[in-house]
Amino acid sequence: xxxxxxAEVCAAAxxxxxxxxxxxxxxxMGMLPMLGVRLAKLTSNPDLVLSDGESLFLGGVPPLFAKAxxxxxxxxxxxxFEVVAYGKRHVMMGATQVxxxxxxxxxxxxxxxxxxxxxxxxxxxxxxxxxxxxxxWVPKHSDRVFVEEVDIVSGVGPKRARExxxxxxxxxxxxxxxxxxxxFDVLGADDTVRLLSVHPGVxxxxxxxxxxxxxxxxxxxxxxxxxxxxxxxxxxxxxxPKNLRDREVPPVEAVAS
Amino acid sequence: MxxxxxDKRMSIDEVVATLEDGMTIGIGGWGPxxxxxxxxxxxxxxDLKDLTIVSWGGADVGLLARAGKIRKLIYAFVSLDSxxxxxxxGKARQEKSIPEIVELDEGMFQTGLLAxxxxxxxxxxRAGLGSDVLVHNPQIVxxxxxxxxxxxxxxxxxAMPALNLDVALVHLNRADRHGNATYLGPDPYFDDLFAMAAxxxxxxxxxxxxxxxxxxxxxxxxxxxxxxxxxxxxETPNGAHFTTCTPDYERDEKFQKAYxxxxxxxxxxxxxxxxFLSGDxxxxxxxxxxxxxxxxxx
Numbered sequence: 268x269x270x271x272x273x274a275e276v277c278a279a280a281x282x283x284x285x286x287x288x289x290x291x292x293x294x295x296m297g298m299l300p301m302l303g304v305r306l307a308k309l310t311s312n313p314d315l316v317l318s319d320g321e322s323l324f325l326g327g328v329p330p331l332f333a334k335a336x337x338x339x340x341x342x343x344x345x346x347x348f349e350v351v352a353y354g355k356r357h358v359m360m361g362a363t364q365v366x367x368x369x370x371x372x373x374x375x376x377x378x379x380x381x382x383x384x385x386x387x388x389x390x391x392x393x394x395x396x397x398x399x400x401x402x403x404w405v406p407k408h409s410d411r412v413f414v415e416e417v418d419i420v421s422g423v424g425p426k427r428a429r430e431x432x433x434x435x436x437x438x439x440x441x442x443x444x445x446x447x448x449x450x451f452d453v454l455g456a457d458d459t460v461r462l463l464s465v466h467p468g469v470x471x472x473x474x475x476x477x478x479x480x481x482x483x484x485x486x487x488x489x490x491x492x493x494x495x496x497x498x499x500x501x502x503x504x505x506x507x508p509k510n511l512r513d514r515e516v517p518p519v520e521a522v523a524s
Numbered sequence: 525m526x527x528x529x530x531d532k533r534m535s536i537d538e539v540v541a542t543l544e545d546g547m548t549i550g551i552g553g554w555g556p557x558x559x560x561x562x563x564x565x566x567x568x569x570x571d572l573k574d575l576t577i578v579s580w581g582g583a584d585v586g587l588l589a590r591a592g593k594i595r596k597l598i599y600a601f602v603s604l605d606s607x608x609x610x611x612x613x614g615k616a617r618q619e620k621s622i623p624e625i626v627e628l629d630e631g632m633f634q635t636g637l638l639a640x641x642x643x644x645x646x647x648x649x650r651a652g653l654g655s656d657v658l659v660h661n662p663q664i665v666x667x668x669x670x671x672x673x674x675x676x677x678x679x680x681x682x683a684m685p686a687l688n689l690d691v692a693l694v695h696l697n698r699a700d701r702h703g704n705a706t707y708l709g710p711d712p713y714f715d716d717l718f719a720m721a722a723x724x725x726x727x728x729x730x731x732x733x734x735x736x737x738x739x740x741x742x743x744x745x746x747x748x749x750x751x752x753x754x755x756x757x758x759e760t761p762n763g764a765h766f767t768t769c770t771p772d773y774e775r776d777e778k779f780q781k782a783y784x785x786x787x788x789x790x791x792x793x794x795x796x797x798x799x800f801l802s803g804d805x806x807x808x809x810x811x812x813x814x815x816x817x818x819x820x821x822x
Contacts, residue, residue, distance in 0.1 A: 321710055321711070322710035322711045323710070343710070343711035343712060343713075344554060344711060344713060344714075345634065345712070345713075345714060348630065348631045348634050351631060351651075352631070352649070352650070374627065374656070375617065379625075379627075379656070379660050380620065380625075381617070381618065381619075381620040382617055382618060383618065384614070384618065385609070385613065385614040385617035385618055386609065387601045387602070387603055387608065387609065388581075388599060388600055388601035388602055388627050389600060389601070389627055389628070389629055389655065389656075389657055390600060390601045390629075390630055391600070391629060391630040391631065391651075392629070392655070393629035393631075393632075393651050393652050393653075393654075393655035393657050394629045394630065394631035394632070394649075394650065394651025394652070396654075396655075397650045397651060397652075397653050397654060397655075398631075398650055398651065419656045419660075420654070420655050420656040420659075421655060421656070421657075422655075423653070423654035423655050427654040427655075428653070428654045430654070431653045431654035431680075432653070432666075432679070432680045433673070433675075433677040433679055433680075434650060434653055434666075434669075434679035434680045434681050435650070435653035435654040435680075437673075437679075438650070439654075
């Protein structure tokens with residue numbers, strides 16, 4: 268029986284999304300993805316290439332938000348775009364909305380011409396999703412995030428990519444969607460979101476209730492694995508000793524009380 | 525007669541006096557990083573209007589939008605980093621006060637500048653395919669490759685049109701009086717592309733030094749701009765404030781927070797404008813110094 272918190276389960280699930288990537292640029296957006304990618308590099312995939320999120324490739328695996336480390340390369344923004352086109356990259360982005368077909372929105376909520384709420388803009392999502400492996404991280408799974416159809420397609424799901432032609436589809440690779448409740452891919456029928464596992468303490472019904480579209484669910488859905496003792500040690504003692512992860516995904520007991 | 529290249533030093537106001545209503549202006553830097561903010565503030569003080577702004581957006585876009593200077597905005601994102609959403613930009617979008625909006629993918633934005641810098645009408649790329657960026661920008665079309673791929677298929681790619689600029693405004697750490705300029709921070713961003721995409725480029729800098737001084741303590745690879753790319757040079761110490769200008773200074777997070785808070789409320793914004801944006805650059809810098817003196821005593 269593991270005493271892993273929900274955030275630690277999420278970190279291990281994110282690490283698993285990067286374990287088979289080999290020697291490519293692991294590019295996390297946000298705190299839990301950063302923790303998960305660094306965990307992968309220290310356990311399942313030491314060949315991953317990491318950056319400081321600004322302009323340096325890191326030779327080591329520093330704790331979250333630590334500055335000092337060995338530098339193994341230079342990755343200013345212009346070269347990020349080169350790596351995107353080169354394809355040797357797996358980005359895990361955030362998502363304000365994700366729909367049934369794995370399209371993602373970070374641009375704005377509402378009508379594009381006059382949004383109810385302007386967000387960041389499309390950033391690199393269109394290019395990421397047609398060039399390199401892309402996953403999404405959703406810290407608060409709800410039917411406001413998981414909607415039947417996103418308001419604006421920033422990140423392109425496999426169906427839209429296929430409809431846009433071979434140029435769009437040949438490198439489109441939406442790999443995983445990890446949330447505070449569960450893990451998904453987009454290999455359901457007609458390129459739809461499919462439930463792969465539910466985190467310990469979460470039921471399939473919980474996930475269905477928090478999702479605004481019909482999920483593909485096949486047979487008995489397994490439980491997301493709990494982190495190993497080694498992973499817990501790395502998370503707690505090495506990568507995130509200040510326990511910043513609980514701010515993004517609060518412990519479940521605290522949520523219930 | 526001097527055998528040296530031209531002396532291009534100018535004042536902030538001389539730069540702004542060369543700008544005209546309706547111009548397409550590219551603004552260098554990235555989000556809240558190394559933005560030519562002193563030049564942006566000077567545009568705020570001017571009567572200029574109906575501008576097309578091309579920017580990796582930060583507070584430059586927010587300030588110009590709030591002041592009603594923008595007729596058309598071309599961007600891939602607008603962010604203050606530590607404050608993720610730019611409140612003045614958000615307000616402008618939600619109130620539809622910018623008449624024309626061109627939201628691009630970041631790679632498309634870079635490729636548009638690259639096409640302009642190479643005097644090409646367009647360049648092909650994959651980014652944008654299948655996304656709503658193309659839906660919302662029907663003027664951007666795809667082009668079919670004349671060459672088959674290994675499976676015999678002919679790929680359709682985005683034909684990103686050149687982002688040609690009338691003027692580029694950039695801020696670097698050091699420049700000489702002729703327009704050679706270095707960045708000393710972690711990232712050149714895209715300031716050389718902005719310069720080459722523009723008919724005229726004005727570079728503001730922390731310090732104007734002798735040409736020999738440009739490489740005395742930093743590698744030659746940091747010379748991002750050569751003088752062929754530059755029309756005018758302005759010395760504006762702290763001219764990127766409140767964005768980063770590493771290693772000369774980092775972002776002024778306290779001030780940025782005050783900016784973002786003020787933007788959320790009309791009365792607070794009027795007070796912010798009165799305090800910081802109603803005078804010239806010297807008045808701004810002195811008001812910022814006062815702001816920090818007050819913060820210290822809090």
